[in-house]
Amino acid sequence: MRGQGLFWALALLVVALFGLSLLIGPAGLSVGDSLSALLAGRGEAAVLVMREIRLPRAILAVLVGASLGLSGAALQGYMRNPLAEPGLIGVSSSAALGAVLALQTGLASAHVLALPASALTGALIAVSLLLLLAGPRGGAFTLILAGIALSALAGALTQLVLNLSPNPYATADIVFWLMGSLADRSFTHVWLALPLTLLGWLMLAGLGRGLDALTLGEDAAAALGIRLGRMRLALVLGVAASVGAGVAVAGAIGFVGLIVPHLLRPLVGARPGRLLAASALGGAALLLAADIGVRLVLPDRDLKLGVVTALIGAPLFIRLIYRTRAEAGA
């Protein structure tokens, strides 16, 4: 079973990177100290570092990375377009807009949960608008168009907030937040993101068979007994819940949802259903690795995670374009 082997390899990679993520940080704890603090609770400061700083950070990397990978794979399968990603349907940018509004109005500093809650509200409004715009029987194409329109609108409104911001410090805050990061997150963030993330995963995990059938097109899939309307609803809500929760706690992190399904597709025989689980694991691994990279490359400069994923993602994407061109013989 080649497929099973791939899943085990990816799961092992996630576990290994998770462990590595726990061992890296500015506190400079030794491996032994880290482990005894985490597992046995030895050493007061070390326990604080491990359990309150590094553990939530690593957990969030897994949650957010898996959500992005899974959502990307589901969206690409549904749209039958390898360029689809969570950002495409406007959920990321709308959640970001919600967060930016919280930062701008000062709500974010009033309560620790104000920013994530505002981002989630943004994601939910986006999904409602999206379903309204795409209509009751709209196919993949109308969904893409509605998503692009929504993305553009949310992006423009975010720019407007930045444009009109009277306070340069608030502006800097917003700009840094928009880059996406997992630094200084706590278990409060984990508990906020976890339920919605799991709910989103649950909705997306059930789409495998429908996505496989969609390989034959929407008409053939419908004739195979797939209820496309119900599937689209589960897809949009699942992406909104998982990615919305991710943006709410980590900011907008691009390229993971686009690049991970791309890289793993050849390894699952291009089957959209099998790509779901593989991409979830792959997304978690990529984000853990990027977050480790952030701390290793420039430990003192607070390098932003979203910047790093884009720096990794863009060249990979360019390579993919060349490969696709070579295959097309152009």
Next chain:
Amino acid sequence: MTGLELSHLTVRRGACPVVDDVTARLSPGDCVGLVGPNGAGKTTLMRAALGLLPHKGTSSLARLPAPERARTAAWLPQTREIAWPVSVETLVALGRTPHLGPGQRPGPADRAAVDAAMARLELGGFATRCATELSGGEQARVLIARALAQEAPVLMADEPIAGLDPAHQFTTMALFARLAAEGRLVMVSLHDLGLAVRFCTRLLLMHRGRLVADGPPRAVLSEANLAEVFGLRAYLAETPDGPVFQPLEVVR
């Protein structure tokens, strides 16, 4: 016995009826050819009959719940879409979708259906080939195999021979005729009236959304119908090699 019963089936696009009050009863064992000029409503009729379009009137297939309908009727759309570079075997196995319960993996019966469908279309050596890298004719065969793997008593195909070379058009229609002779109901839309006369046991002739003739091929392709619907005069005769149809001139 599973056939197809259409009663006053009507589909409107805006105010304009694309399929207008079509009533027909099709029974198993028939290879029904759906003929008519472009825009006559052939595709719309089949999609509405399957319940894939909102419609007025009734279709015995559209009334079934989606999973049961999928086990009753296989549908080959005109566009031969294969979105991802999956293997031929994987693609054919998609035909088993309606037979699998939630989370159920394909079993020996599914395996056998896939193998039988591939063997029937002579795809034995293609199992592990990438479906998107095949030629157009090979892809068409793979998609027909997918429909056969569905093991449905009704098969509906929208212009399945469009774009195939003459030999493949011939073998494909011969296959559909054989599938019908085995007791299935096969409904196929096509523009090649010569092949329709040769292989179909019954023709439905559509014109501007209406069903204007229904019966044995020779009777449906009468001089009057050909002139009225297609604007053609044609040579149609029974020969020792079977019926021969050849358009001679455009009469309007």
